[in-house]
Amino acid sequence: MRHQKRVAVIGVGSMGSQVMWRLAARGAEVIGYDRYAPGHDRGAAGGETRIFRAVHLGEPGYVPLLRLADGMWDRLQRETGFSLRRRSGCLVMGETASPSMRLLLSESTTHRLDHEVLDREELARRYPQHRLPDGHTAVLDRRGGIIRPEASIQAAATRAEQLGARLHRYTTVREIAPAAGGGVHVVTDQGTDHVDTAVVTAGPWINTLLPDLPRSVDIRRLISSWHIPTRHDWFAGGAPAFVRSTPHDCYGLPSPDGISVKLGLSLARYLPVPDPERLDRTVRPEELATFRELIAELMPDLNPDPIRLSVYMEGYTASGNPLVGHLPGEDDIIVMAGFSGSGFKLSPAMGEIAADLALEGSTDHPIGFLAPAGTQTA
Numbered sequence: 460m461r462h463q464k465r466v467a468v469i470g471v472g473s474m475g476s477q478v479m480w481r482l483a484a485r486g487a488e489v490i491g492y493d494r495y496a497p498g499h500d501r502g503a504a505g506g507e508t509r510i511f512r513a514v515h516l517g518e519p520g521y522v523p524l525l526r527l528a529d530g531m532w533d534r535l536q537r538e539t540g541f542s543l544r545r546r547s548g549c550l551v552m553g554e555t556a557s558p559s560m561r562l563l564l565s566e567s568t569t570h571r572l573d574h575e576v577l578d579r580e581e582l583a584r585r586y587p588q589h590r591l592p593d594g595h596t597a598v599l600d601r602r603g604g605i606i607r608p609e610a611s612i613q614a615a616a617t618r619a620e621q622l623g624a625r626l627h628r629y630t631t632v633r634e635i636a637p638a639a640g641g642g643v644h645v646v647t648d649q650g651t652d653h654v655d656t657a658v659v660t661a662g663p664w665i666n667t668l669l670p671d672l673p674r675s676v677d678i679r680r681l682i683s684s685w686h687i688p689t690r691h692d693w694f695a696g697g698a699p700a701f702v703r704s705t706p707h708d709c710y711g712l713p714s715p716d717g718i719s720v721k722l723g724l725s726l727a728r729y730l731p732v733p734d735p736e737r738l739d740r741t742v743r744p745e746e747l748a749t750f751r752e753l754i755a756e757l758m759p760d761l762n763p764d765p766i767r768l769s770v771y772m773e774g775y776t777a778s779g780n781p782l783v784g785h786l787p788g789e790d791d792i793i794v795m796a797g798f799s800g801s802g803f804k805l806s807p808a809m810g811e812i813a814a815d816l817a818l819e820g821s822t823d824h825p826i827g828f829l830a831p832a833g834t835q836t837a
Contacts, residue, residue: 464817465487465488465655466490466655467490467645471491471616472499472662473502473503473612473798473806474662476613477807477809477810478795478813478814479615485814489619491616491626492630498616501735503662504608505608505609505683507714507715507721508605508721510702511606512603513525513603514598516562516563516702517559518828520828521805522566525805528805528807529602531807531810534807535611535615535807539614542607544605545605547700549599549699549701550589550597550598550701551597551598552589552597552703553703554594554706555594557705559704563598573600574599575601577598578596579591587691588693590758605713633647635668641655642791643657643792656791656792656817659794659795660796665774666678676775678732678775679726679772680772681771682724683771684765685714685766686720686722686763686766687719687766688719689760689761710722720761722753724749725800728749740770742768750763781795781796781799782796782797783813783829783831784816
């Protein structure tokens with residue numbers, strides 16, 4: 460009889476909730492730990508909406524992972540009965556000659572992704588709320604959409620519990636240590652648990668839990684800002700989310716209530732977070748200057764004065780690719796960290812991949828470019 464693996468999932472947020480679901484679905488004995496509770500607003504999943512895109516700006520290796528995630532999002536909705544994603548499409552806009560847009564257009568054609576290239580006139584006709592500068596192109600990703608992050612995390616964690624997983628809410632993990640003879644000790648204020656494997660999905664707390672991680676994760680403080688339209692119906696016909704690449708580097712999503720539009724910026728515009736337990740949640744007026752400039756240039760139909768602001772944290776790597784795989788030298792510890800602002804749409808795929816690594820020791824999914832040690836694998 461095959462041994463039922465005992466697996467700890469440390470951090471039950473964007474990734475950890477999905478890892479718990481997939482492990483429990485595959486028959487593992489799953490124990491989750493979270494210093495708060497699934498769906499909290501202190502990590503990287505706050506703000507009511509996140510973008511799903513089938514097309515990707517950058518590394519082509521993400522295309523098959525996004526295909527996997529696309530199907531897994533549908534599966535999670537079927538199993539839980541919750542509406543977690545709305546297919547609204549997603550506009551991706553940027554300089555036509557930029558390497559990122561050239562690669563996006565090339566890969567979208569090569570992989571036969573469901574997309575449409577819009578010139579300035581067609582964009583103005585269909586989506587008059589957006590302005591497209593000279594020399595820029597817009598691509599409509601028809602399989603893009605809007606995900607409800609907090610609801611998705613809670614749905615995945617609850618489904619895992621329905622399948623037999625245990626979840627320790629408001630339980631801080633103090634140490635993750637390899638055990639003599641194999642397995643891992645997970646140390647909390649309530650005691651020490653021994654498991655066969657630990658999957659560390661601790662988000663902004665990754666550096667605290669794994670200080671010897673081979674590649675550092677830069678934790679940043681991000682701001683979301685909500686603005687009310689002054690003209691045009693931003694919400695007509697299920698308005699798409701949008702992403703603008705260099706030089707503007709911003710994104711936006713119509714809010715689910717049909718009242719406002721949520722905007723966010725890129726990594727380069729955000730401050731580092733020395734201690735995730737002391738996140739500064741106060742947004743100062745000068746921090747809104749970039750939002751105002753982008754609205755004036757690209758989205759003049761939005762009121763530049765926000766009706767709501769929110770601060771959260773994300774982890775970034777130097778390459779922009781996350782750390783996914785076994786911790787070097789530790790076969791029983793798996794790391795998933797540093798998704799660099801683009802991980803939520805991939806989260807159910809990452810849950811499946813983590814379950815492969817924890818239960819089988821490897822995965823057939825193409826993740827060589829995501830190795831924690833920063834090396835390419837065959």
